[in-house]
Amino acid sequence: MNPQSTKSMLRALPSLTGSAPPLGLTGLPEDPVELFLEWLAAAQHREVAEPHAMTLSTVDASGMPDARVLVLKDVDASGWAFASTRTSAKGGQLSACPSAALTFWWQPLVRSVRVRGAVIEASREASLADLRARSASAQNGVDPDDWTLWRVLPSRVEFWQGSPDRQHTRVVYVRDHDGWRIEN
Numbered sequence: 001m002n003p004q005s006t007k008s009m010l011r012a013l014p015s016l017t018g019s020a021p022p023l024g025l026t027g028l029p030e031d032p033v034e035l036f037l038e039w040l041a042a043a044q045h046r047e048v049a050e051p052h053a054m055t056l057s058t059v060d061a062s063g064m065p066d067a068r069v070l071v072l073k074d075v076d077a078s079g080w081a082f083a084s085t086r087t088s089a090k091g092g093q094l095s096a097c098p099s100a101a102l103t104f105w106w107q108p109l110v111r112s113v114r115v116r117g118a119v120i121e122a123s124r125e126a127s128l129a130d131l132r133a134r135s136a137s138a139q140n141g142v143d144p145d146d147w148t149l150w151r152v153l154p155s156r157v158e159f160w161q162g163s164p165d166r167q168h169t170r171v172v173y174v175r176d177h178d179g180w181r182i183e184n
């Protein structure tokens with residue numbers, strides 16, 4: 001395929017073809033965790049495949065970004081949790097620069113969520129509990145001392161819902177000293 005036909009092919013591909021649920025901008029929850037759980041439930045209800053898959057973006061010590069797909073392990077007041085090995089590339093990047101961004105894309109609902117914040121390592125007990133909860137084959141060959149659960153403590157959470165007329169809706173939660181502030 002020559003570059004021109006690739007460009008034409010890409011331009012002809014439809015985007016934002018899902019069907020967005022109604023989204024009221026009044027009465028939004030004060031806490032983004034609550035809205036995230038509502039959107040996750042809606043994605044499950046619409047049978048989005050693997051709605052807990054997310055892109056984890058990190059930067060290395062020189063500021064070079066990196067990103068990969070992980071599964072979300074938990075979400076609550078203590079943050080968005082994910083797990084991997086400390087000796088992985090992401091583990092090295094998180095130890096050099098303990099901040100990250102998470103991106104979810106739920107195509108059938110035309111919804112995306114972005115989470116940014118500092119990253120903290122969970123307790124050794126919590127990391128081990130996560131490892132033990134994995135299937136036997138997923139535990140196989142993993143050094144328990146290497147397996148690590150991290151949490152993103154969000155400072156900004158963006159909820160984005162696309163619209164065919166390009167009048168997209170964006171709800172942004174920003175954390176300041178008084179708690180969460182919503183920007184539309």
Ligand SMILES: Cc1cc2nc3c(=O)[nH]c(=O)nc-3n(C[C@H](O)[C@H](O)[C@H](O)COP(=O)(O)O)c2cc1C
Pocket residue numbers: 050053066067068069070071072083084085088089090091
């Ligand atoms: C759907 C999906 C889920 C994944 N979940 C995880 C996960 O929870 N933890 C993990 O370490 N890698 C997971 N991976 C593999 C990562 O994408 C990545 O290849 C691996 O962690 C190495 O990344 P790194 O070299 O940047 O550290 C998953 C991959 C896919 C496609």
